[in-house]
Amino acid sequence: MTFRATVLTLYPDMFPGHLGQSLAGKALERGQWAMDAVQIRDFAADRHRTVDDTPAGGGAGMVLRPDILARAIDHVSDGDTRPKLLMSPRGKPLTQEKVRELAAGDGVIIVCGRFEGVDQRVIDSRELEEVSIGDYVLSGGEPAALTLLDAVIRVLPGVMGNDLSGVHESFEGGLLEHPHYTKPQIFEDLEIPAVLTSGNHGAIAKWRAAESLKLTEERRPDLLAAARKIADKG
Numbered sequence: 241m242t243f244r245a246t247v248l249t250l251y252p253d254m255f256p257g258h259l260g261q262s263l264a265g266k267a268l269e270r271g272q273w274a275m276d277a278v279q280i281r282d283f284a285a286d287r288h289r290t291v292d293d294t295p296a297g298g299g300a301g302m303v304l305r306p307d308i309l310a311r312a313i314d315h316v317s318d319g320d321t322r323p324k325l326l327m328s329p330r331g332k333p334l335t336q337e338k339v340r341e342l343a344a345g346d347g348v349i350i351v352c353g354r355f356e357g358v359d360q361r362v363i364d365s366r367e368l369e370e371v372s373i374g375d376y377v378l379s380g381g382e383p384a385a386l387t388l389l390d391a392v393i394r395v396l397p398g399v400m401g402n403d404l405s406g407v408h409e410s411f412e413g414g415l416l417e418h419p420h421y422t423k424p425q426i427f428e429d430l431e432i433p434a435v436l437t438s439g440n441h442g443a444i445a446k447w448r449a450a451e452s453l454k455l456t457e458e459r460r461p462d463l464l465a466a467a468r469k470i471a472d473k474g
C-alpha cells in the first residue's frame with residue numbers, strides 16, 4: 241500500500257516543494273509515497289474562475305466559497321476512505337501521535353485555505369478535520385500541508401535510511417530529545433561530555449535519559465505533565 245496525499249490548493253505549483261528533495265524526494269521517486277496537487281479553481285463555474293467572495297456579515301478579506309470547494313473535494317474523494325483534513329489555525333494542534341496515526345493509514349486529502357478562510361458549511365458537510373501546525377497565522381494552508389506531510393512521510397516504512405532513528409526522537413517517548421555531539425572532540429575549548437566517548441552503553445543510555453528529562457522539565461513542563469497523566473492511567 242502506497243501512502244497517497246491529495247492536496248486541494250489555489251497554488252498547486254507549491255507541491256511537492258521541498259518534499260521533492262532529500263529523503264522524501266528519493267522515496268517519492270521510488271514510489272514509496274505519492275502525491276497530487278489539485279487546482280481548486282478548476283472547479284469554479286464562471287469565466288473568471290472565481291473561488292472566493294466577501295464575508296457574510298461584513299468585515300475584511302475574502303472567504304472561499306463552499307460550492308466550489310465541495311465540488312473539488314467530491315471529485316477527489318469519490319469512494320475514498322482517506323481522512324479529509326483542513327489546514328486551519330483553529331484546528332487541533334498537530335502532534336507526533338497524530339503524525340503516526342496518519343502514517344499508518346493509506347493517505348490523506350488536505351484542503352489548503354487562503355484569504356480569511358473557508359465557508360463553515362463545507363467544513364461541516366464534508367466533515368473536514370481541522371488541523372493546526374501552531375499558534376500563529378500563515379497566509380495560506382500550503383506551508384502547513386507541506387509541514388504535516390513532511391512529518392508523516394519521514395515515518396513511513398523505508399523512507400529514512402535507518403528505520404530505528406525515528407523512535408528515539410523528541411516527542412516519541414513524550415519527552416524532548418537529549419543533546420547531540422560529534423567530531424571534533426574539542427570545539428572552541430568545549431569538549432564532548434566524557435560519558436559519550438566512554439564506550440559504556442549503559443552509562444550513555446542513562447545520561448541521555450537524564451538529559452532528556454532535564455530539558456523537558458526546563459522547556460516543556462506541559463509535556464511532562466501529559467506523560468505523567470498517561471503513566472498514572474496505565
Ligand code: SAH
Pocket residue numbers: 326327328329330351352353354355356357358371372373374375376377378379380381382384
Ligand atoms: N482568518 C483566519 C486565518 C486565515 S489564514 C483565522 O483567524 O482563523 C489563511 C489560511 O492559512 C487558513 O485558511 C489556513 O488554511 C492556513 N493557516 C493559517 N495559519 C495556519 C496554522 N497555524 N495551521 C494550519 N493552517 C494555517
